[in-house]
Amino acid sequence: MVNKIFMFAAIIGVPLSIIGSLMHLPSIMMFIIYCLTIIALSSFMGRATESLAIVAGPRIGGLLNATFGNAVELIIAIFALQQGLTEVVLASLTGSVLGNLLLVAGLSFFIGGVKYKRQHYNVFDARHNSGLLMFAVIVAFVIPEVFSISMTDRETQSLSIGISAILILLYVAALFFKLVTHRGVYQTEGENKHAHEETPEWSVKKSIAILAIATLAVAYVSEHLVHTFEVVAESFGWSELFIGIIIVAIVGNAAEHASAVVMAYKNKMDIAVEIAIGSTLQVAMFVAPVLVIISLFFPTPLSLVFTLPELVSMAASVLLMVIISNDGETNWFEGATLLAAYVIMGIGFYLL
């Protein structure tokens, strides 16, 4: 049922987006159409990656989910960067981190926890992820913030590029660690069985084809979405910050939200956590630094210097998640705590 609505929305939404943008229909109407179309397309990408995930096992499956979930955000961000909207890009990165870490994980823990009293996931993965979250946010994002206070723009730029290179290197090293040198080393018994209980919805070929087409369509729609921000911000009295952090993040992460919650509801917490936290790590350690490097080819370079509210929100979220997740166990109350933190930050960014 839900799938049919999404299919319908995508089939209607894509041509409507094309026609609407050619006919210069009112920006607010187009903003809504673009958002809904992206969500519908994301659901296809979500189903395609889920099909691939069943074949590939929980860890690679989570990685696929994270990658294609973030593809949408990366595409939106590149178009925003092209327009010189560096503040919107930083805001949407922040929004992605907060959205994945607090909203996606929070909803998964909460909804999964309402059904099951105690849910478990691999405690080694939890610790591995905690270390990376600390590294990415508390080290790699905090350092340029503080150091740039007494730096020139050029020096800040150099520092950002250096940090970006190290983030990408360490992200690749983390994949190498997880998939090559320590593959299966930290696996608990019976963990691999899950994957084979189900049959994928689509074949591998069909999944890849759908992923490719949907990604292209998302790219097209995203480009036009970015152009509506200014008008929408004015009309609703929202700041561009709020659009970037809350709206873009929710639209761009719709697929992850859906699949993580479904996995939690099926008690597959390893995948749910991998989607939520894996996606956060990918945004912080891959999407963000790649954007810094891509921005060198655009007129306005991107520095890894967030606003103070953005940085503090991310840092607080990471510290909260690290403490909540390090026992490899979840329940509805831990989900509620994460959601409460998200609401507090949402109110903050709305009022800002």
Next chain:
Amino acid sequence: MVNKIFMFAAIIGVPLSIIGSLMHLPSIMMFIIYCLTIIALSSFMGRATESLAIVAGPRIGGLLNATFGNAVELIIAIFALQQGLTEVVLASLTGSVLGNLLLVAGLSFFIGGVKYKRQHYNVFDARHNSGLLMFAVIVAFVIPEVFSISMTDRETQSLSIGISAILILLYVAALFFKLVTHRGVYQTEGENKHAHEETPEWSVKKSIAILAIATLAVAYVSEHLVHTFEVVAESFGWSELFIGIIIVAIVGNAAEHASAVVMAYKNKMDIAVEIAIGSTLQVAMFVAPVLVIISLFFPTPLSLVFTLPELVSMAASVLLMVIISNDGETNWFEGATLLAAYVIMGIGFYLL
């Protein structure tokens, strides 16, 4: 013996407080009398809650202890709020958090640890508490501090009210989680036995009657205590900050100090921790937001924006406690570490 001294102090102290305030005796003398009377009354409240706690079991017992321990602070704070002393209120909230987290827990761990080499408490409770401490202080207190920098007073006020509502909701959800949906789920074997080893000092009826009378008397004395702050601050060369953070906190928490240490000495670490950390959580997640909402009916509204030294002290204490407590084990050195942190902050606030 000690109990008799306290009874004597209470029987002398209450009428002395009434007569002294009617006769306008010197403020400093009255300040001392008020403080001693409150401590004496607190000891009665402590014994009454302990009697109730024995009947009710360790978790509800800890909650009762925390609640009636904080009743005194709530009462003092409301009178201070009525006088428009919002700075004193924020200072006394800070003092309560620091006092419970570092002084009460520190003394318990230290004194218990001198008697027993290794003391244990429920590790699930420790983790649950850690998550809430992080949420309350690192998220709910840090966010308004940072966001308010670029906000108007009205916006800061709105943010405070929003956060207060969420804090109270999550506090109630935490009780629901602990006492309803996950009651006993994380209990380790034999934990419930403790409660029935002892017989309560007073009957339930007598305990409730004493609690009611002592609370009323505390309220009366507190109102007059608040009026002496200005003169005392001047005479001793103390800042109102120091009075709020150190003096009011020690006076207001005397009961918790005593009962937590006694419990630790009896090797009942679950109760000692519940008093110290449970009380901290209650101050941060219930007393503070309730005061924000009550303040809407007073001329000077209260915002959840602490001074930077207050906030940083609380955040540092929470991070220290989270790392020290997450193994569910204590020893005298962990107590000494907490006490050392308290002394450092005490020196800081004294010199400020």
Next chain:
Amino acid sequence: MVNKIFMFAAIIGVPLSIIGSLMHLPSIMMFIIYCLTIIALSSFMGRATESLAIVAGPRIGGLLNATFGNAVELIIAIFALQQGLTEVVLASLTGSVLGNLLLVAGLSFFIGGVKYKRQHYNVFDARHNSGLLMFAVIVAFVIPEVFSISMTDRETQSLSIGISAILILLYVAALFFKLVTHRGVYQTEGENKHAHEETPEWSVKKSIAILAIATLAVAYVSEHLVHTFEVVAESFGWSELFIGIIIVAIVGNAAEHASAVVMAYKNKMDIAVEIAIGSTLQVAMFVAPVLVIISLFFPTPLSLVFTLPELVSMAASVLLMVIISNDGETNWFEGATLLAAYVIMGIGFYLL
């Protein structure tokens, strides 16, 4: 082989240092000679302490390693203090903390982890160390930073002295805890066996004699090294901050680097961790406060107020290490993460 090169370097280096300084050779040349001589002398101190460590067991061995590793830094710092270079002293303390926590531990974890898939060390020690790291950096270093903003220089000085006294007291208490009241309490089985597998390279007498002579020589060379900083900073375009944090720290910690990595390679992670983290703790809890107190006898007093980049770097490193180390297990990727953090901070301080 390596040992012979070091012996040669020391035998050549010490007289060369003496002659060079008497003949007023160019500062940059002398700077290089002094640095190499100190590294060579450090290697002797390292071998001597290792010989003592084999006799004394892993914990006291680690303490010895940390103490004589830090002796060099303490000596350099006292000469810098005498010159009134308080900024260089604070920078070199920061450099020591970062160097030990990120570079020494990172290299040990990485190189040990390349050889062994999973390496283990005493998880109780890891937690004990985590508590102390939090106390020293997040409480004792952060508090004066924040409080001093609204303090006079005199008050800041008083706060620094008070905190220094408490740091030294707690450091002594930690030794008392580890070596007296809780000696062996947290020991895992078979841990003590390691020590007796090997025979020490030198006798206890010879080790102590070499330690004494090498320490004296280091003191002599260090005094002259400090005088070259200004010229070197100018010539290379480095800030004195960069010299203090990166160069002095690497030179001063060369011995620890070498012995920790060797221990990790031999899979003796307890000693490697004790050297890296034990040394950090000794710098923060003993060297730093001792310097504050010694500085009272010098014209320029030293306050425990680091620059913001220094403090934030240390705080981020501690948080990262606490999260990475609290499971008592290491692998190459954890080492890589620590090294990546060190490189990021190195770039930052270089550009500053």
